[in-house]
Amino acid sequence: DIQMTQSPSSLSASVGDRVTITCRASQNISSYLNWYQQKPGRAPKILIYGASSLQSGVPSRFSGSGSGTDFTLTISSLQPEDFATYYCQQSYSTPGFGGGTKVEIK
Amino acid sequence: QVQLVESGGGVVQPGRSLRLSCAASGFTFSNYGMHWVRQAPGKGLEWVAVIWYDGSNKYYADSVKGRFTISRDNSKNTLYLLMNSLRAEDTAMYYCAREDPLALFGELYTALDYWGQGTLVTVSS
Numbered sequence: 719d720i721q722m723t724q725s726p727s728s729l730s731a732s733v734g735d736r737v738t739i740t741c742r743a744s745q746n747i748s749s750y751l752n753w754y755q756q757k758p759g760r761a762p763k764i765l766i767y768g769a770s771s772l773q774s775g776v777p778s779r780f781s782g783s784g785s786g787t788d789f790t791l792t793i794s795s796l797q798p799e800d801f802a803t804y805y806c807q808q809s810y811s812t813p814g815f816g817g818g819t820k821v822e823i824k
Numbered sequence: 825q826v827q828l829v830e831s832g833g834g835v836v837q838p839g840r841s842l843r844l845s846c847a848a849s850g851f852t853f854s855n856y857g858m859h860w861v862r863q864a865p866g867k868g869l870e871w872v873a874v875i876w877y878d879g880s881n882k883y884y885a886d887s888v889k890g891r892f893t894i895s896r897d898n899s900k901n902t903l904y905l906l907m908n909s910l911r912a913e914d915t916a917m918y919y920c921a922r923e924d925p926l927a928l929f930g931e932l933y934t935a936l937d938y939w940g941q942g943t944l945v946t947v948s949s
Contacts, residue, residue: 719886752935754869761919761939762861762869767926768933805869809934812883813859813871 720744720808724816730824737793739819741806746786750810753782753791756818757802765804766791796821826850826938828920833943836910846903846920846940854878854898857923859936860905862916862945870916873905874923888914910947917942 721744731737741751749769754762764773766782769789779794793800801823806816832844846858860872873884873894882894893906903920924937 749931750933752933754936756869761921761941762936763939764935764937767935768928768931771926771928771933773935773937807869807871807936812874812885813936815861815869815871818868 720747720811720814722806722808722814722816724804724806724819726819727817728820728822730822731796732824733796733798735796735824737796737800737821739791739804739806739821741784741789741791741816743787743789743808743810747808747810749785750808751782751784751789752807752809753780754805754807755800755802756805762805767809793821826922828922828938828940830918830920830940830943833918833945835946835948837949838911838947840910841906841908842910842945844905844907844918844920844943844945846905848901848903848922851922853896853901857934858894858896858903859921859923860894860903861919861921861936861939862914863919863942864913864916867916872918875903907945910945912947915945915947917944 723742751769753766756762770782803820827849829847859874875894891909895904919942920940921936922938926933
C-alpha cells in the first residue's frame with residue numbers, strides 16, 4: 719500500500735498569511751494526487767485534483783504543485799473561511815489519505 | 825443537483841452486522857464508480873471500499889477485507905455497505921462518495937467530487 723504523509727499536522731496562521739502544506743507519498747504516484755478541505759461536522763470537499771488542477775468553483779488563492787512523491791498545497795492569502803482541515807489523497811492505486819493538516823486561527 | 829444520502833447507521837454490538845445505504849440522485853448513477861470513506865471520531869479520513877460503475881470490480885481496505893461487502897443496485901440508484909463482524913474500531917462516520925473521472929493532459933485522473941452527509945456507526949456493548 720502507498721503511504722501518504724502530511725506535514726505539519728497542524729498550524730496556526732492569521733488572515734492574509736500564505737500557508738503551505740506538504741504531502742509525501744511512499745512511492746512515485748506521478749500526479750495522481752488530490753487535495754480536500756473539511757470543516758467541522760461537514761463532509762470533505764474536493765479542492766485540487768491531478769496535483770495542480772483547481773476544481774470548478776474553488777477560489778484561485780488555492781493552488782497545488784508537485785509530482786512523483788512530493789506535493790504542496792498553497793493558500794496564497796488565508797481567508798476566514800479557510801480555517802479547516804486539509805487532506806491529501808492519492809488516486810494512483812486504491813485510494814489513501816494523508817493524516818490531515820488542521821489550519822487554526824492564530 | 826447531485827445528492828448522496830446515507831442511511832442505516834446506529835449503535836450495534838461487537839460481532840453483529842449492519843447494512844448502510846447511499847441513495848443517489850441528480851446524476852446517472854450507473855456511469856460512476858462509488859466509494860465508502862469513514863472517519864473515526866476526532867480522527868482523519870480512511871478509505872474503506874470502491875465499486876466500479878457496473879459492479880464488476882470491488883476493492884477494500886485491508887482493515888475491512890473479508891468483513892465488509894460493497895454492492896450497488898443501479899436500478900435503484902443505491903450503493904450499499906454490508907458490515908459483518910463489527911469491532912469497536914469500526915466506530916466512525918461513514919460517507920459515500922462519487923468518483924469523478926477527469927481527463928487532463930491525456931491522462932485520466934479520479935477524484936471524489938461529491939460526498940454524502942454521512943451516517944454514524946457506533947460499535948459498543
